Amino acid sequence: MFPVEGIGEVVTGDDVAQLLWDAIEIGPVEIADGDILVVTHKIVSKAEGRVAAALTDADYRRAVLDEAAAVVRRRGDLVIAQTRHGFICANAGVDRSNIAGDRIVLLPERPDRSAATIKSRLEALSGATLAVIISDTFGRPWRRGLTDVAIGVAGMAAINDLRGTTDMHGRMLEVSEVAVVDEIAGAADLVMGKSEGIPAAIVRGVTWEPASGRATDLVRPANEDMFR
C-alpha cells in the first residue's frame, strides 16, 4: 500500500483522476496493472461540488436531514441515517472536518459512478487496468471505533463470492461472501490517516478479476439482515 501524497485542497470542478495522476507522477511509485486506487470520498465530493455552507448547527442538522432517505436513530444532535444510496451511517455522511471555513461535505450523489469516471480517466492516463474504491469512515453496531468502508466501487466485485469453494479438508466454506472492498478500504486507511492530507492510496498485490461491481451491492436488504 502506497499513500498518494501532495494533493492540495480540492475545489469544485477539479478533475480528481488528473489530480491523482499528477501526484502519483511526481511520487515514488508508478501506477501498475492490477492496482486498486482507494480515494477518500471527500476529494470526490469537493470536486463534484457536493459542498454546502453551514454557518450554524441548525444549518448542519438541516443538511443531514436533507441528505437522509430515512432516520434510523436519533439522540440529541447525532443522527444515524440511511442515505439515498442505502448506506447506514452517522449524520447521513455529512462531514464538517477536513474542509475549510463553515462548510460541510456531502457524499457524492452516485459514488459508484464517480468511481467509474475516475477509473476510466486514470486508465486512459496510465494505460493500466485498474479498480477504484471510494471510501468513507463509518461507525458500526456492536463494536466500538470506526473503520473505513467502500461507498463507491468500479472495476471489481464488491464481494468476493466463495460459495461453493471447499477448504483444504474438502468441506464447504462457511465464510462464503467476503466484503473485500471494505477490507481494502480499511487497509488503505492505515496509510492515509485522518488528518494528514493524504486522500488516496495505491493498493497493490490483491488478486482481483475485472468485474462490474458496485458498492451498493453491499447494502444488505432488511429481510436478509439477521444482525440489525
Next chain:
Amino acid sequence: MFPVEGIGEVVTGDDVAQLLWDAIEIGPVEIADGDILVVTHKIVSKAEGRVAAALTDADYRRAVLDEAAAVVRRRGDLVIAQTRHGFICANAGVDRSNIAGDRIVLLPERPDRSAATIKSRLEALSGATLAVIISDTFGRPWRRGLTDVAIGVAGMAAINDLRGTTDMHGRMLEVSEVAVVDEIAGAADLVMGKSEGIPAAIVRGVTWEPASGRATDLVRPANEDMFR
C-alpha cells in the same frame, strides 16, 4: 503485508508462537521491530484444545448454545449470539470449516491472553518488539459480506484515539476513534484468503505505540450503541 506460509495442521498442545517462528524462519521475510502479527483464531483455538466433536447438526447447535452468553437473533439453524467475551457473531464463533472430520472449532477462551502469550514468546524468539492480533471473520448489520476483525490483541491499543486532534484546517476531527486493529485484521485477510492454509500474516509499516490494548475494548456497551 506478508503471508506466513507453511504452517500445517495444528493440534492441541502445539506452540503457536514456535510454529509461526519456524515458518517465518524458512520464509522470505524476517520479523522486524514494529511488526504486527495477525493470526487467525483457528490455529490458536486448535493449539489450545478448543475443538470438539460434532457428529450431527444437533451436536453443532448444542455447541453453539453452549458457547453463547446470549442469543441475539435466531432464524432456522443460524444463530447470532453474543459470546462470553462480548462479541456479536454468527454461531457464537463456532466453526465447522477448516478442520478435519466431524470436528468443530470454538473461539479461544481468552483471546487477549492468547495474543499476549504469542507476543511474548515471539518477542523472546525474535528479539523484536511486536504486536499480535488474533482475527476472526464476522458478519455485520446493514452491510452484506463478511470481514475479518480482531478478537484478541496484545501490545497495541485496539482503538486509535484521535479525540482532540485537529484537521489541517484546525477543526476538531469528527472521526475520532478508529478501530485500527479491525482495519489491520481485515487488511491481513487480503493476503491470507479463506481456504489456502495461510493462517497468519506479518503487517509492516503501520505506526503504533506499545500499549496494553485488548480486543474486548472493542465491545460497545448497549447504552452507547446508537447503531444497533
